[in-house]
Amino acid sequence: xxxxxCRVGSGACFIIVLAAxxxxxxxxxxxxxxxxxxxxxxxxxxxxxxxxSGLIEAFERQNPGVKVVEEVLPASTDQQxxxxxxxxxxxxxxxxxxxxxxxxxxxxxRAGWLLDLTPRLGATRLAGFLPGxxxxxxxxxQIYAVxxxxxxxxxxxxxxxxxxxxxxxxxxxxxxxxxxxxxLEGEEDPNLKGFVWQGKQYEGLICVALEFIHGxxxxxxxxxxxxxxxxxxxEALQLMHDLISVTRVSPPLVTSADEEATRHLxxxxxxxxxxxxxxxxxxxxxxxxxxxGMAGMATLPSFEGYQSAPTLGGWLLGVNRFSTRPDLxxxxxxxxSSQASQKVLAMKLGFPPPxxxxxxxxxxKKGNPFIPPLYEAMRLARPRPVTPxxxxxxxxxxxxxxxxxMGVKPxxxxxxxxxxxxxxVLKLEIE
Amino acid sequence: MRGDRAFLMIxxxxxxxxxxxxxxxxxxxxxxxxxxxxxxxISYFVGLDNYRFLIQDPRFWQSFLNTxxxxxxxxxxxxxxxxxxxxxxxxxxxxxGLLRAVVLxxxxxxxxxxxxxxxxxxxxxxxxxxxxxxxxxLLSSPLNWxxxxxxxxxxxxxxxVWKTSPFVAIILLAGLQMIPEELYEAARVDGAGGWQxxxxxxxxLLLPFILIALLFRTLDAFRIxxxxxxxxxxxxxxxxxxLSLYAYKLxxxxxxxxxxxxxxxxxxxxxxxxxxxxxxxxRRQSHG
Numbered sequence: 001x002x003x004x005x006c007r008v009g010s011g012a013c014f015i016i017v018l019a020a021x022x023x024x025x026x027x028x029x030x031x032x033x034x035x036x037x038x039x040x041x042x043x044x045x046x047x048x049x050x051x052x053s054g055l056i057e058a059f060e061r062q063n064p065g066v067k068v069v070e071e072v073l074p075a076s077t078d079q080q081x082x083x084x085x086x087x088x089x090x091x092x093x094x095x096x097x098x099x100x101x102x103x104x105x106x107x108x109x110r111a112g113w114l115l116d117l118t119p120r121l122g123a124t125r126l127a128g129f130l131p132g133x134x135x136x137x138x139x140x141x142q143i144y145a146v147x148x149x150x151x152x153x154x155x156x157x158x159x160x161x162x163x164x165x166x167x168x169x170x171x172x173x174x175x176x177x178x179x180x181x182x183x184l185e186g187e188e189d190p191n192l193k194g195f196v197w198q199g200k201q202y203e204g205l206i207c208v209a210l211e212f213i214h215g216x217x218x219x220x221x222x223x224x225x226x227x228x229x230x231x232x233x234x235e236a237l238q239l240m241h242d243l244i245s246v247t248r249v250s251p252p253l254v255t256s257a258d259e260e261a262t263r264h265l266x267x268x269x270x271x272x273x274x275x276x277x278x279x280x281x282x283x284x285x286x287x288x289x290x291x292x293g294m295a296g297m298a299t300l301p302s303f304e305g306y307q308s309a310p311t312l313g314g315w316l317l318g319v320n321r322f323s324t325r326p327d328l329x330x331x332x333x334x335x336x337s338s339q340a341s342q343k344v345l346a347m348k349l350g351f352p353p354p355x356x357x358x359x360x361x362x363x364x365k366k367g368n369p370f371i372p373p374l375y376e377a378m379r380l381a382r383p384r385p386v387t388p389x390x391x392x393x394x395x396x397x398x399x400x401x402x403x404x405x406m407g408v409k410p411x412x413x414x415x416x417x418x419x420x421x422x423x424x425v426l427k428l429e430i431e
Numbered sequence: 432m433r434g435d436r437a438f439l440m441i442x443x444x445x446x447x448x449x450x451x452x453x454x455x456x457x458x459x460x461x462x463x464x465x466x467x468x469x470x471x472x473i474s475y476f477v478g479l480d481n482y483r484f485l486i487q488d489p490r491f492w493q494s495f496l497n498t499x500x501x502x503x504x505x506x507x508x509x510x511x512x513x514x515x516x517x518x519x520x521x522x523x524x525x526x527x528g529l530l531r532a533v534v535l536x537x538x539x540x541x542x543x544x545x546x547x548x549x550x551x552x553x554x555x556x557x558x559x560x561x562x563x564x565x566x567x568x569l570l571s572s573p574l575n576w577x578x579x580x581x582x583x584x585x586x587x588x589x590x591x592v593w594k595t596s597p598f599v600a601i602i603l604l605a606g607l608q609m610i611p612e613e614l615y616e617a618a619r620v621d622g623a624g625g626w627q628x629x630x631x632x633x634x635x636l637l638l639p640f641i642l643i644a645l646l647f648r649t650l651d652a653f654r655i656x657x658x659x660x661x662x663x664x665x666x667x668x669x670x671x672x673x674l675s676l677y678a679y680k681l682x683x684x685x686x687x688x689x690x691x692x693x694x695x696x697x698x699x700x701x702x703x704x705x706x707x708x709x710x711x712x713x714r715r716q717s718h719g
Contacts, residue, residue: 082683089469111470201666253555255667256578265556388471392685403668408580428471
């Protein structure tokens with residue numbers, strides 16, 4: 001506990017120091033750069049940072065006298081959330097533009113930390129953007145962020161193995177299980193696994209579980225009530241459990257696996273199917289990859305009679321409500337989320353664009369053969385529960401979902417417990 | 432007059448402790464009486480409501496039991512191993528200085544770094560542990576150490592024992608060196624055997640050091656955070672969630688300052704109780 005208090009204390013000190021430093025640099029730069037306007041853009045660590053810096057330089061050339069300072073936060077979204085929540089709670093103007101995870105927008109908009117962008121977007125609002133990211137960006141009919149790039153769960157499969165056995169990518173979970181079992185039996189390779197996904201107790205498990213629940217026509221929240229008691233949700237978690245313990249299509253290791261663990265396994269040629277985000281493909285196509293040219297992408301399977309429902313991820317750009325230069329900040333958001341910028345990010349970094357039209361772009365299609373399944377996934381992508389309480393709800397669901405897939409509790413029990421805890425939170429808004 | 436000056440001299444120390452230790456503790460207690468979620472603009476006094484909720488919160492009790500289990504098992508193993516290591520290092524042999532330094536390496540590595548290392552050792556598919564156990568024929572198929580509700584906790588304990596046994600060994604080694612050689616000589620002259628010497632001389636004289644190591648280790652183990660945070664995040668199914676991790680999730684991930692503080696205060700009180708018990712034991716020991 002002492003250490004916890006110290007941690008709280010030192011955390012607070014760290015943030016105070018950080019805020020103070022940020023304050024200093026701002027003041028300092030304001031003084032020594034007469035006539036030059038500083039804009040601070042905070043974001044997560046991007047791969048090949050020179051690509052983003054290139055875009056920012058282009059923005060600076062278009063806007064003489066403006067200097068954009070990039071500030072990079074740690075990769076973990078939890079840590080970024082912690083930083084933003086603490087800074088914005090203190091009405092900090094240390095940054096003007098920042099990259100937001102889809103799951104934060106509701107919380108931050110409700111707290112009044114994001115500039116309402118609706119008037120600036122005008123009558124067209126977010127026309128031309130994919131429906132999932134737009135839903136995530138909208139709070140009480142106002143728009144608080146512009147989608148920067150989209151993300152959605154996708155099914156990776158081994159092209160070579162599937163074609164060897166004459167299979168097309170599976171459309172349902174039953175089909176996937178059958179294909180996996182046939183191939184596992186035929187290959188007789190003890191190291192080969194069937195279907196790997198993220199089952200560790202963390203945010204990734206929620207994303208996967210939602211794909212099963214939504215893919216069975218179920219949902220999580222219905223108004224202020226939990227919708228998890230429904231048999232569709234129960235069936236979904238039961239299937240996840242059975243994949244590990246009954247049909248054994250998924251190896252037990254999924255219960256501790258995150259994105260990277262599954263990516264390594266599939267990348268070593270040791271899995272037939274994998275659920276992951278689109279980022280893995282570029283890494284598999286690199287020189288030296290064991291499965292170069294063997295990885296295929298398809299829309300995630302669903303239950304019989306229901307549509308595939310990949311979970312939506314991705315990042316949006318927002319303007320700090322306490323920014324001293326909201327107009328300039330908006331200009332940067334507009335520039336970085338423009339069609340042209342998003343094309344650059346898609347071409348060079350493989351960031352899936354959040355705009356319909358870019359999926360028809362000939363140049364992009366030529367560079368990436370998987371644009372059609374990606375587009376399909378993005379179009380179908382479903383956001384995680386769109387509520388300001390999302391982070392609390394996710395924290396409550398994680399152990400219950402984990403218990404259900406491990407067989408620690410029967411799914412009905414786990415979902416009943418989850419529902420009771422969740423309704424406790426959903427009640428909050430009424431108070 | 433002398434007393435006054437002495438008081439003045441130690442005043443800065445008091446102020447410092449007050450500012451960095453007492454004040455945060457009192458403030459955490461104060462916040463724990465509020466329902467406070469700044470993100471939602473919620474902040475009002477609720478008295479003991481958070482503690483009432485805590486008493487009925489199964490997640491709190493599970494993390495309490497997890498923490499207790501972790502502390503008891505890891506500390507007993509560390510004391511046993513640490514004692515053996517100390518006895519071995521106490522003997523005189525060539526290369527003793529080097530070995531004493533080498534033994535400390537696990538303790539010197541930051542926990543987050545060693546946790547990442549263990550993450551790879553315990554990896555079900557590429558991990559060293561599974562490979563070795565399969566090579567010597569103890570395992571027929573790889574085990575999923577961190578994704579299993581029984582193994583996950585024990586894997587954490589293993590990693591903790593690896594890291595902190597050297598620390599116990601060093602404390603006990605210092606204790607061993609305080610025991611005068613004449614006592615051993617006298618015992619040998621009287622014809623005492625090895626076990627007798629250990630039981631009648633080494634152990635009783637080492638006891639204060641064992642108790643100090645016990646105190647340090649129990650307090651540390653009860654606040655375990657970094658290892659769990661990196662290796663399991665509390666999973667699977669909360670079987671490895673400790674009190675500090677639960678408090679962290681409440682305070683920093685979901686920003687429930689009121690209830691999070693209540694959990695933190697409850698942890699603090701437990702640790703306080705344990706230290707009081709240890710110190711009492713130590714006093715009784717040294718007074719007779």
